[in-house]
Amino acid sequence: MGVTDCHVHVNPLWEMRADAVRLLAHSDEATQRLLREPSAFLEYLDRSGVERAVLVNYVAPEVIGYTEKTNDFVAEYCRADPGRLIAVGGIRPDHPDPEREIARLAGTLGLRGIKLHPPHQLFRPNAYTDGERPGLRALYAACERARLPIIVHTGTSVFPRARNRYGDPLLVEDVAIDFPDLTIVLAHGGRPIWMETAAFLARRFPNVWLEVSGIPPARLLDYFPRLAQLSEKVLFGTDWPGPGVRDIGANLAAFRALPLPQDAKQRILEENPRRVFPRAPAN
Numbered sequence: 225m226g227v228t229d230c231h232v233h234v235n236p237l238w239e240m241r242a243d244a245v246r247l248l249a250h251s252d253e254a255t256q257r258l259l260r261e262p263s264a265f266l267e268y269l270d271r272s273g274v275e276r277a278v279l280v281n282y283v284a285p286e287v288i289g290y291t292e293k294t295n296d297f298v299a300e301y302c303r304a305d306p307g308r309l310i311a312v313g314g315i316r317p318d319h320p321d322p323e324r325e326i327a328r329l330a331g332t333l334g335l336r337g338i339k340l341h342p343p344h345q346l347f348r349p350n351a352y353t354d355g356e357r358p359g360l361r362a363l364y365a366a367c368e369r370a371r372l373p374i375i376v377h378t379g380t381s382v383f384p385r386a387r388n389r390y391g392d393p394l395l396v397e398d399v400a401i402d403f404p405d406l407t408i409v410l411a412h413g414g415r416p417i418w419m420e421t422a423a424f425l426a427r428r429f430p431n432v433w434l435e436v437s438g439i440p441p442a443r444l445l446d447y448f449p450r451l452a453q454l455s456e457k458v459l460f461g462t463d464w465p466g467p468g469v470r471d472i473g474a475n476l477a478a479f480r481a482l483p484l485p486q487d488a489k490q491r492i493l494e495e496n497p498r499r500v501f502p503r504a505p506a507n
Contacts, residue, residue, distance in 0.1 A: 226276065226494060227275055227460070227476060227493045228459075228493070228494065228501065229274050229276070229460065229462050229476075230278045230435055230437065230497050230500070230501070231278060231280055231375075231411060231437035231438070231462060232277045232280065232472070233280060233463065233464065233465060233466060234259055234277075234298070234301060235259070235280075235281050235290065235294060236259075236294055236297045237256065237259055239290050239291060240289040240290070241288060241384075243384050247382060247467050248465050248466065262304030262305065263304065265309075266308060266309075268472070269308065269472070272473035274472060274473075276308045276310060276497070276501075278310040278312055278375075278461070278497075278501060279309060279310060279311055279312060280312045280337075280375060281298045281312055281313050282294070282313070282314030282339040282340065282341045282344070282345070283295075283314035283315060283316050283345070284314075284341055284344040286346070286385070287343075287345070287384075287385040287386060288383060290314070294313065294314065295314065295333055295335065296333065298311045298312065298313055299313070299334055299335060302334075306334070307503065307504055311333070311336055311337075312335060312336065312337035312339050312375060313333065313337075313339070314339050315329070316345065317345050317357055317363070318347075318357060319363070320359070322359050322362045322366055323362050323363075323366045326338070326363065326366035326370060327366070327370070329372075335372070336373075336501060337372055337374070337375055338367055339374075339376075339377075339411075340375070340377070341377040341381075342376070342390035342391060343377060343386040343387050343389075343390045344381065344383065345390075346390065347360075348390055349376060349396050349398075350395050350397075350398035353398050364403045365403065372407075373407040373409055374407065374408050374409070375409040375411050376393075376408060376410060377411050377412065378391055378410045378411060378414045378415075378418065379393075379411075379414045379415040379416065379418060379422075379438075380417060382467060391414075391417075392417075392418055392421070393418050393421045393422045393425055394418070394421050396408060396410065396425065400428075400429040400431070400432050404429075404431065405431065406431060407431045407433070408429070408431060408432045408433065409432075409459065410425060410433065410434055410435060411435050411437060411438075411461070412436070412437055412438045412463070413434050413435065413439065416447070419447045419448060423448060426454060427457065432457070433457055433459050433500055434448075434454060434457055434458050435459040435461050436448070436461060436492075437460075437461030437462055437463040437466075438461075438468075438469065441478035441479040442482075444479070444482060445484075451482075451484065452484050452485055455484070455485075455487075456496070458491070458496060459496050459497055460476075460479060460492050460497070462475040476493075
């Protein structure tokens with residue numbers, strides 16, 4: 225089937241705040257070229273042993289710098305090879321018309337997922353339940369109808385201005401209950417504080433997935449000792465080029481070296497990602 229990296233940050237780095245860029249694993253000219261040239265990035269995936277990559281973008285101008293322009297960026301970038309490059313964009317949690325915006329992102333731009341980053345967007349994922357952000361209900365409902373997976377950052381963030389109290393995955397439980405047909409991906413598995421909570425939610429809800437990007441593969445079994453038993457609900461991802469993630473291929477090799485059954489590795493690397501992000505026809 226081929227490996228899918230379910231969490232790669234091919235983002236418009238030039239939109240990032242300067243203090244955020246400095247925290248990336250590397251932001252040299254070679255990386256800049258990969259962010260600007262899809263053909264070069266596809267060659268990098270080939271060298272890394274990865275067939276497909278989910279390019280995770282989001283909107284958080286106050287904390288990280290990304291604006292709505294990131295959606296146009298990732299849509300255009302992935303047109304180079306939609307069979308291998310999966311475009312994920314973002315929306316502000318206080319968007320005045322989330323239904324129309326989701327329709328535009330999915331229909332006009334062809335995005336295949338939505339990323340929400342509570343610590344960077346400064347909101348609780350369940351803030352619709354008490355009326356603080358009522359528009360979230362329409363946002364989730366629109367994604368559910370469009371069958372767009374939502375990737376939710378869970379766990380901490382070291383970037384300046386991030387508010388980590390919003391990263392508790394338990395805040396996503398209400399969303400899973402109220403929108404049972406919405407596919408929810410718990411990015412980073414609640415690392416490093418809420419891993420047990422994230423694993424519990426993945427076990428409890430059929431449409432909640434545990435995604436393990438941003439965690440050193442050598443530490444995965446420390447964080448998730450029942451990873452083999454959870455393997456039907458786990459997605460592989462690297463978080464390249466996030467802090468500490470210098471190379472996709474090295475990350476993948478370290479994951480393959482884990483003492484896990486081969487069928488569990490195949491589910492995490494190949495089978496599960498195709499359930500969440502089905503294959504699209506290539507150009």
